[in-house]
Amino acid sequence: MEEKLIExxxxxxxxxxxxxxxxxxxxxxxxxxxxxxxxxxxxxxxxEFGKRIPAPRITAESFDTVKQMxxxxxxx
Amino acid sequence: xxxxxxxxxxIVTLILYWIIPRQSLRNILLILASFAFIYxxxxxxxxxxxxxxxxxxxLGILIHKYPKKNWIHACGVVFVLGFLILFKYLGFLVGVxxxxxxxxxxxxxxxxxxxxxxxxxxxxxxxxxxxLTDIKWGLTKPGRFIDFLLYSSFFTIFVAxxxxxxxxxxxxxxxxxxxxxxxxxxxxxxxxxFGLFKKLVLAxxxxxxxxxxxxxxxxxGQWTRLLALLGYSFQIYFDxxxxxxxxxxxxxxxxxxxxxxxxxxxxAPNISQFWRRWHxxxxxxxxxxxxxxxxxxxxxxxxxxxxxxVIAMALCGLWHGAAWHFMIWGIWHGLGLSxxxxxxxxxxxxxxxSKASKATWFNYxxxxxxxxxxxxxxWWFR
Numbered sequence: 001m002e003e004k005l006i007e008x009x010x011x012x013x014x015x016x017x018x019x020x021x022x023x024x025x026x027x028x029x030x031x032x033x034x035x036x037x038x039x040x041x042x043x044x045x046x047x048e049f050g051k052r053i054p055a056p057r058i059t060a061e062s063f064d065t066v067k068q069m070x071x072x073x074x075x076x
Numbered sequence: 077x078x079x080x081x082x083x084x085x086x087i088v089t090l091i092l093y094w095i096i097p098r099q100s101l102r103n104i105l106l107i108l109a110s111f112a113f114i115y116x117x118x119x120x121x122x123x124x125x126x127x128x129x130x131x132x133x134x135l136g137i138l139i140h141k142y143p144k145k146n147w148i149h150a151c152g153v154v155f156v157l158g159f160l161i162l163f164k165y166l167g168f169l170v171g172v173x174x175x176x177x178x179x180x181x182x183x184x185x186x187x188x189x190x191x192x193x194x195x196x197x198x199x200x201x202x203x204x205x206x207x208l209t210d211i212k213w214g215l216t217k218p219g220r221f222i223d224f225l226l227y228s229s230f231f232t233i234f235v236a237x238x239x240x241x242x243x244x245x246x247x248x249x250x251x252x253x254x255x256x257x258x259x260x261x262x263x264x265x266x267x268x269x270f271g272l273f274k275k276l277v278l279a280x281x282x283x284x285x286x287x288x289x290x291x292x293x294x295x296x297g298q299w300t301r302l303l304a305l306l307g308y309s310f311q312i313y314f315d316x317x318x319x320x321x322x323x324x325x326x327x328x329x330x331x332x333x334x335x336x337x338x339x340x341x342x343x344a345p346n347i348s349q350f351w352r353r354w355h356x357x358x359x360x361x362x363x364x365x366x367x368x369x370x371x372x373x374x375x376x377x378x379x380x381x382x383x384x385x386v387i388a389m390a391l392c393g394l395w396h397g398a399a400w401h402f403m404i405w406g407i408w409h410g411l412g413l414s415x416x417x418x419x420x421x422x423x424x425x426x427x428x429x430s431k432a433s434k435a436t437w438f439n440y441x442x443x444x445x446x447x448x449x450x451x452x453x454x455w456w457f458r
Contacts, residue, residue, distance in 0.1 A: 015430035036381070042368065055365070058368075059360070
């Protein structure tokens, strides 16, 4: 799950593919991912993992890093 | 909100609140205080708040009981939204229709008595829509009616928000006993003092200087008008952030933590970040219940990049008031968000630009440009 999320984020949202991206890189609060990208991320998670994450869970507080994303995905 | 009624009720309720030993009785006290406050400001609103709360609570139970029946949620949202349309937008919509009828003679003209706008209706309706939708999404459960009624009417956040979510509010009032803490009292009073300073000193003084210019704009030159616009930009920020501070501080006196509403919005490096820092409870609401669902309607780039931000922000503008200028202000921001998205995609394709955008000066330029964009937008809002 972690690898797939990192790969998707790197391919879709990062300006430079060689930017360091780990499970604890801050993505929303750092401005790396904006609201538009979050919609694509939500769709990706739904298609890839079959989990529909409600928008109120996709926030800078609870969905900022890949690690947090995995925790939220596991809740649904 | 800054009135003798508010602070009188706040102090009396605060003393009684911490004397009462049981949380359920404290919640009843807060509801009584809230209804007393609403009654003092607008008697008619008491009936609206009570009626809407009973109906939304019953709808919430039905949605929770039948989670797969989407029509119950849809009807509930339409019904709650109907209250807002009836009281706030019907006059505006009839006016738009009559303007059309001036051009098309076949259309009839309508006359309408102006309905009294119940106090806090925009806030309560948005709170109830989030409540019903969060139940549908499985994020929260209906709980006790008394907790929901307190959520709907809580006087510290009733008039000017923040638009708190039931999911965060419920666990705080549900517990057996909210523990007393001097740090909460300290923090609460400190936020109230900060809020009063922002509102009464900064916002009102700026308002005092710029009001004569706004009253006779055509008498002044371009630079003075620009100065008035700049002043308004800070006035509206201190005004609203001040109210939010008072609301958050007053709630904290009762041990209740309400979400932050402003985080240095004028230091945002782009318009998307601005909306993560300005009226956060509203922008989060727009993101969760408008932006995401609208984006899901189509995968087409034009829809997601242009129409969704413009529609969502136009509705955000209309939420502030039933008038064209609020809608234009919203569209202005929607276009800004759309332009940012196009810029981000362009940047991704041009690595040199992408590298340059990481420089410190680029960040400062972004802050300056975002501030200018937002400040120009206030021209429509005022």
